[in-house]
Amino acid sequence: MAVEATAFNSSDAGARSGLALSQVNLRDALAVWRRNLEVHLKLWKMHMVAPVIEPVFTVFAFGWGVGALIVGRVAGVPYLSFVGAGVLAFTVLSRALFETTYGSYFRMVYQSTYDAILATPVNAESLAFAEVLWAVTKAFIDAIVILVVLVVFGAATSAYALLSPLPLVAGSVFIAALSLGITAKVHDIDSFNLYMAVFFCAIWLCGAWFPLDVLPPALRVVAWILPLTSAVDLVRACITGRFFLRHAYESLYLLAMAAIFVEWSMRSLRRRMVA
Numbered sequence: 063m064a065v066e067a068t069a070f071n072s073s074d075a076g077a078r079s080g081l082a083l084s085q086v087n088l089r090d091a092l093a094v095w096r097r098n099l100e101v102h103l104k105l106w107k108m109h110m111v112a113p114v115i116e117p118v119f120t121v122f123a124f125g126w127g128v129g130a131l132i133v134g135r136v137a138g139v140p141y142l143s144f145v146g147a148g149v150l151a152f153t154v155l156s157r158a159l160f161e162t163t164y165g166s167y168f169r170m171v172y173q174s175t176y177d178a179i180l181a182t183p184v185n186a187e188s189l190a191f192a193e194v195l196w197a198v199t200k201a202f203i204d205a206i207v208i209l210v211v212l213v214v215f216g217a218a219t220s221a222y223a224l225l226s227p228l229p230l231v232a233g234s235v236f237i238a239a240l241s242l243g244i245t246a247k248v249h250d251i252d253s254f255n256l257y258m259a260v261f262f263c264a265i266w267l268c269g270a271w272f273p274l275d276v277l278p279p280a281l282r283v284v285a286w287i288l289p290l291t292s293a294v295d296l297v298r299a300c301i302t303g304r305f306f307l308r309h310a311y312e313s314l315y316l317l318a319m320a321a322i323f324v325e326w327s328m329r330s331l332r333r334r335m336v337a
Contacts, residue, residue, distance in 0.1 A: 081325060086191045087184070090189075090192075094196075116153060117149050117153055117211045117212070118211060121149060136273060137273045139304065142217045144302075147217075147298035149217075149270075150230070150301070151293055153208055154233075155233055157197075157204045158235075189331065189335075194238045194242060194324060197242075198238055202231060209223065217301070222299075222300045226297045229300070235324060242327040243326045265290065268293075274286070289320075295309065296313065
């Protein structure tokens with residue numbers, strides 16, 4: 063029996079040494095996703111307040127308030143369209159971030175939901191995948207709602223605006239996976255203050271509210287390293303219908319960073335919950 067146990071542990075360790083993504087059981091992940099959906103459907107009315115009200119007032123403040131002070135066009139487009147893309151990207155990415163920081167932390171620590179799920183045949187990788195998938199789902203719902211708001215206000219000027227949720231999905235996968243990996247390493251909820259400060263500072267650098275051309279060269283380099291910048295720029299391209307060759311490279315970069323951090327988040331959650 064000891065030999066069999068040793069052999070089993072060795073084979074299990076060998077399986078874990080590969081890609082964490084290969085350990086995901088899609089049926090188990092979808093079961094966890096459905097669990098989160100059922101909880102959401104009980105509270106959806108309150109959950110929809112922020113994505114409807116916040117973009118309206120942000121468009122008022124930036125698009126019409128600040129926009130009234132800007133006579134010319136910004137980066138070749140009306141400022142309302144320019145900042146509308148920023149509003150869309152910022153709100154959607156923030157939704158994914160909050161879902162896998164405070165939302166996941168509460169499920170992991172205070173509600174012991176993760177412990178209950180891992181007591182079933184669901185493994186840590188499937189749980190992490192489901193958490194990222196759920197965060198992206200909520201972000202996608204917000205993207206649709208906010209896009210309608212932008213169309214009503216005249217900020218979305220191109221038919222390609224219908225494609226704007228696609229880069230937001232990739233950006234949401236990145237930020238949700240990064241946030242889940244951070245959450246797996248946090249042991250005090252107040253520690254999120256540092257991560258939130260870094261995120262909101264990064265948002266100011268990623269071109270959501272003003273063109274990157276106005277930044278000093280060193281800060282422009284930092285801004286383009288941030289995957290959030292690529293997400294914002296791709297959304298703006300869809301909103302305005304202005305596409306350039308750089309958008310192809312941005313898409314590849316965003317997808318690559320999303321894949322890297324999904325893998326990292328799975329490994330991080332396993333170390334927190336199982337190791």
